[in-house]
Structure formats: C-alpha cells, structure tokens
Amino acid sequence: MSLFHWLRKKLLFLTRANLFIAIGFMLLLAGWQVLSFYTHEILLASPAQAACALWGIIGTSYFNENFLITLWRLFFGIVSGGLIGFVLGTAAGLNEDIKNILEPFRWIMLSIPPVVVVVLAMLWFGMGSKMVAFITSVLVAPIVYVNTVKGIEMVDEKLVEMARLYKFGFVMRIKDVYTPAIIGPLGAAMVLITCMGARVVILAELMGANDGIGYALGVTRSNLDVPQLFAWVLVTLGIVSVFEFILLRPVEKHFIRWKL
Amino acid sequence: MSPVISFENVVKEYGGRKVISGLSFQIHSREVVGLLGQSGMGKTTILKIIAGLEMPSDGDIKVIAERVGYVFQEPRLLPWRTALENVMLPMIALGMNKKQAGEKANHFLGEMELSEFTHYYPSQLSGGMMQRVSLARAFATEPEVLLLDEPFSALDLQMKDAILSMIEERLLVQPMTVLYVSHSQEEVMRISNRIFMMSSGSKLDELPIQHCRAFRAGCKKAFLKWTKQIGSN
Numbered sequence: 287m288s289l290f291h292w293l294r295k296k297l298l299f300l301t302r303a304n305l306f307i308a309i310g311f312m313l314l315l316a317g318w319q320v321l322s323f324y325t326h327e328i329l330l331a332s333p334a335q336a337a338c339a340l341w342g343i344i345g346t347s348y349f350n351e352n353f354l355i356t357l358w359r360l361f362f363g364i365v366s367g368g369l370i371g372f373v374l375g376t377a378a379g380l381n382e383d384i385k386n387i388l389e390p391f392r393w394i395m396l397s398i399p400p401v402v403v404v405v406l407a408m409l410w411f412g413m414g415s416k417m418v419a420f421i422t423s424v425l426v427a428p429i430v431y432v433n434t435v436k437g438i439e440m441v442d443e444k445l446v447e448m449a450r451l452y453k454f455g456f457v458m459r460i461k462d463v464y465t466p467a468i469i470g471p472l473g474a475a476m477v478l479i480t481c482m483g484a485r486v487v488i489l490a491e492l493m494g495a496n497d498g499i500g501y502a503l504g505v506t507r508s509n510l511d512v513p514q515l516f517a518w519v520l521v522t523l524g525i526v527s528v529f530e531f532i533l534l535r536p537v538e539k540h541f542i543r544w545k546l
Numbered sequence: 547m548s549p550v551i552s553f554e555n556v557v558k559e560y561g562g563r564k565v566i567s568g569l570s571f572q573i574h575s576r577e578v579v580g581l582l583g584q585s586g587m588g589k590t591t592i593l594k595i596i597a598g599l600e601m602p603s604d605g606d607i608k609v610i611a612e613r614v615g616y617v618f619q620e621p622r623l624l625p626w627r628t629a630l631e632n633v634m635l636p637m638i639a640l641g642m643n644k645k646q647a648g649e650k651a652n653h654f655l656g657e658m659e660l661s662e663f664t665h666y667y668p669s670q671l672s673g674g675m676m677q678r679v680s681l682a683r684a685f686a687t688e689p690e691v692l693l694l695d696e697p698f699s700a701l702d703l704q705m706k707d708a709i710l711s712m713i714e715e716r717l718l719v720q721p722m723t724v725l726y727v728s729h730s731q732e733e734v735m736r737i738s739n740r741i742f743m744m745s746s747g748s749k750l751d752e753l754p755i756q757h758c759r760a761f762r763a764g765c766k767k768a769f770l771k772w773t774k775q776i777g778s779n
Contacts, residue, residue: 448622451597451614452636452687462635466626544626544667 328512336516343517348502356499357525359415360487363422364479364529371427372472375434376460385435395428400486401493408494418490418498425486426479433475437468466541473538480529484522549608550575550691550723551596556605558591565591567748568605573740578717578724580734583744589727590619593693596725609691611723613640615684617697621676623668629655629679630664636687654682658712674705681709685716694726698733710736 315333322332331339343349378385403421411417441464449463491500499518506515549572558566565588573579583589594600595607597614623632633651638644655664658678668676677697684692694713698706714737717724728734734741741753 444618444620444622445624447599448616448618451599451616452639452683454635454639458635458639462624462627466624541626544669 328510331513331516335513336520339511339513340517340520343514352498352502353521353525355415355497356487356491359418359422359491359498360480360483360525360529362419363426363487364476364483366419367423367426367483368430368476368479370423371430371475372434374427375431376438376464378431379435379438379464388431392428392431395424396432400425400489404490404493407490413494413496415495417494418487421490422483422486426483429479429482430472430475433471434468437471438464440471441467469538469541473534473541476534476538477530480534481526484526484529488522548610549573550577550610551725552606552608553592553595554606556595556607557603558588558595558600559603566602569748569750571742571750573723573725575723576721577740578726578738580738580741581725581727581744581750582729582731582734582741583727585729587744587746589744590695593695593725593727596691597693611690613687613689613691615687615689615692615722617677617680617684617692617694619696619699621668621673621680623676623679623683625668628665628667629660629671629675632668632679633683633686636683640687650686651682654686655679657685657716658682674701674709677701678709678712681712685720688720690722692722692724694724694728696728699729706733713737 318333322330322335327335374384374388378388400421403424407417407421407424411420445463445467446459449459454463487498488500488503491498492504493500495501499522503515503518506512506518551571551573553569553571556566556569557564569588569592581589581592591600593616595602596609597616598609623629624635627635630648630651633655634644634647637647637650642650652661652664655661658681660675660678660682663671663675668679671679680697698709701709710733717737724737726734726738742750743753744750
C-alpha cells in the first residue's frame with residue numbers, strides 16, 4: 287500500500303488534490319522560513335514570529351475593532367459592487383443598446399488605476415467607511431459586469447427560444463434560464479473580486495482611514511513592528527479564504543450540482 | 547369549419563435568401579398533418595412561424611390557438627432543472643400554482659413512463675428519456691396546436707416506436723391539431739390523417755388519401771410513385 291493510500295485511509299478528506307495543495311503550503315512555509323533565516327528581522331519576520339504576533343493580538347479590542355470593520359467594508363463592497371455589476375451586466379447582456387451605452391464606462395472603470403480611484407474617493411467622501419466601500423464597489427462592479435455580459439451572451443440560444451415559446455416571463459427567464467447558465471463565469475468572478483476586494487479595501491484603509499486592517503498595517507509599519515505586520519497579512523489571507531472556501535465555493539457548488 | 551392554421555402567400559427570407567416563397571395551406575382543428583420533405587426546404591421555418599418564434603417577411607398567417615406546444619429536434623431541457631421542474635416551468639409560466647403544476651407534471655411524466663426519473667437532471671437521462679420529458683412538457687401545457695419537428699431523428703427504432711405509441715394514445719385522450727415534420731414516411735404515415743410533401747419553398751403537395759390508406763395497409767407502391775412524380779415536377 288502506497289503512503290498516499292495509507293494516509294487516505296487514515297484521513298478521509300485527503301484527496302489527491304488536497305494532498306498536493308498541502309504540499310504547496312508546506313513549500314510556501316519552508317520558503318518563507320528559509321528566506322527569513324537569511325534576511326534581517328526588520329525586513330522579514332519568520333512564520334513563527336508572525337504566528338506569535340498573531341497570537342498576541344487576537345482577541346484584543348484593537349484587533350476586534352480593526353478586523354470587524356475591514357470585514358464589514360469588504361462584505362459591503364463585494365455585495366454592492368457585485369449587485370451593481372450583475373444588474374448592469376444582465377441588462378447589457380440582454381440588450382445590445384444598453385451594452386453600447388455602458389461600453390465607455392466599462393472601459394474607463396477597468397483601465398483606471400485603483401490608486402486614482404482611492405485618491406478621488408478621499409477627496410469626495412473624506413476618510414472612513416464610505417470612502418472604502420465606494421472604492422471597493424467601483425472596482426469590483428466592472429469585473430462582475432464583464433463576466434455577466436459574457437455569460438449571458440454565451441447562453442444557449444435554443445434554450446432562450448424554448449423560454450420564448452413557453453412564454454416565460456422576464457423574472458422567470460432571469461431566474462431559470464440566464465442566471466443558472468452564467469453561474470460558472472459568475473462564480474469565477476466572485477472569487478476574483480473577493481481577492482481583489484480585500485487588496486483594495488486594505489489599500490484604501492492604509493491611505494485614508496482611521497481604522498481597519500489597512501490602518502493597523504500603517505501603524506505597524508510606522509512602529510517597525512514587522513512580526514505584527516505579517517500577522518495582519520495572515521489575518522487578511524484568513525478573511526479571503528473564509529469568503530472563498532466557506533462562502534463562495536459551497537454556494538457555487540450548490541448551483542452547479544446538476545453538472546456533478 | 548374555419549382553419550386553425552392558415553398560410554396565405556407566406557414569404558420568409560434570411561439575409562435576402564428566400565427559404566419560403568408564396569406558400570399557402572390550411573390545417574383544420576384536430577387534424578394530424580404530416581409534413582415530408584428534404585432538408586433545407588423550410589419545414590422547420592414553417593413550424594417556427596406557426597409557433598411565433600419567427601416572423602414572416604411577407605404574407606398572411608392565422609394561428610387560432612392560445613397555446614402552442616413544440617417538440618424540437620433536440621429536447622431543449624434546462625440542464626440545471628430536474629425532469630419534473632422542466633415539465634412544471636411552462637405551466638407555472640401560464641399562471642398555474644406550483645402544487646398543481648407539480649401534480650400535472652408528475653402525471654404526464656408517468657404517462658411517458660418516467661415516474662422513477664422525475665428528480666433526475668437531463669444529464670442523467672438517455673436521449674430517449676429526454677425527448678419523452680420534452681414531449682411531457684408539451685402535452686402538459688394542453689396545447690391546441692402541437693408542433694413536432696423531427697423529434698425522434700436521433701433515436702433508435704424501438705424507442706421511436708414506443709414514443710409514437712405514446713403520442714397516439716395521448717391524442718386519443720387529448721385531441722389537438724398536430725403538424726408533424728419528419729424525413730421518415732413510416733412515422734408520418736403512422737399518425738397523420740393528412741400528409742403534405744414539400745418539394746420546394748413555395749409548394750406543398752397533398753398526398754391523396756387513398757395512397758395513405760394503401761401505405762398503411764402495406765402497399766407502398768402508390769406512395770413511392772407519387773413522391774417520384776412530385777420530385778420530377
């Protein structure tokens with residue numbers, strides 16, 4: 287019996303894919319450890335130092351406040367940006383004229399550097415949650431928009447014709463024909479915007495907020511507290527992985543169960 | 547008796563190419579009409595115009611039916627909905643509540659011998675099963691006009707025979723006007739009481755009823771002579 291099969295018997299969740307993901311994580315940690323060994327601790331904290339720093343801040347009111355406000359901003363940004371992108375994308379996918387009207391907006395929103403949006407939002411909204419949520423929504427919406435339009439354009443024309451024949455209403459067409467058909471590209475877009483959203487929220491907080499993980503990162507940088515800086519990075523990765531693996535993937539899996 | 551379907555000099559063009567030119571015919575209530583003809587003659591276009599899925603470029607059309615059922619060449623089931631849901635959805639679209647639609651869908655799926663597969667997704671069903679779901683979906687809406695567009699071309703003989711029997715049985719219980727397009731003379735002869743042969747986009751020739759009876763009785767000579775004659779014209 288091979289080592290893999292022996293391990294699999296012991297650990298039921300251990301699939302071949304999971305095994306290789308675990309190997310990837312090990313390599314990442316090993317690389318980080320080796321790199322930190324040869325680098326001054328003021329530049330790079332070791333995994334152990336980062337873990338200790340994380341242990342030190344978790345549960346403190348400082349951690350809770352900054353963690354929860356970032357989580358809320360990220361959630362709000364993804365949901366509002368996702369909804370705007372989905373609604374506009376659906377309208378544009380179904381109507382060529384709407385798509386053409388929105389084309390210049392799409393082009394600008396996808397081409398503009400995030401930092402420009404951050405600076406403008408700071409000017410318009412000042413510091414705080416409004417500004418961060420605005421930036422996240424504005425940067426997330428075009429990605430969902432593009433994926434929704436592409437998805438709708440790829441829906442099987444024969445199914446659309448069948449829906450017309452049996453007089454499916456507008457809501458029914460969206461709910462039963464278009465949305466399930468585009469859930470694949472939309473799921474991929476949601477994963478993408480979650481990762482991008484976290485980066486954008488933290489960047490915006492770093493540049494123009496008095497709280498949140500981005501703000502905490504700025505403080506640790508000023509204090510040259512590198513282990514805590516890495517601890518906050520681990521927290522960010524944790525948030526993204528919870529969004530992706532505990533929320534988005536199961537939802538996506540539920541909607542594409544007919545393919546399994 | 548006024549016709550349920552009436553075409554008067556109907557023209558249909560696609561990008562300047564005439565698929566149907568000046569076609570006229572009438573179909574009366576509860577007639578089961580077979581439509582034979584080679585590929586590319588515009589048979590599917592006729593069905594799509596009747597169903598309201600295509601608009602004619604010119605001519606007059608009358609279809610006196612509130613509900614039109616259509617069984618396409620391929621089943622066209624929503625892959626993300628179960629067999630039961632696929633049958634239910636058109637009824638819900640017509641305003642029926644979910645409970646009633648579910649009961650009716652179950653009944654029609656049972657009639658198609660699919661009671662055990664109501665919660666299967668289309669990808670879990672065979673081609674014949676999917677086409678029967680499609681047929682159940684069409685029957686469940688209780689259409690006044692049913693359009694069958696070579697629905698069994700991809701099925702084996704045994705399955706074709708079984709499904710044709712199901713259609714015959716259903717038509718006895720629920721008479722409706724049927725237009726059945728096929729390449730297969732046997733299939734068309736079996737369920738139709740009028741047969742048209744489409745030799746070009748502008749002309750439908752009707753098979754004399756005595757040829758139809760003779761064909762059913764096993765004598766195909768007269769029918770073959772007729773089709774040759776139409777071909778040479």
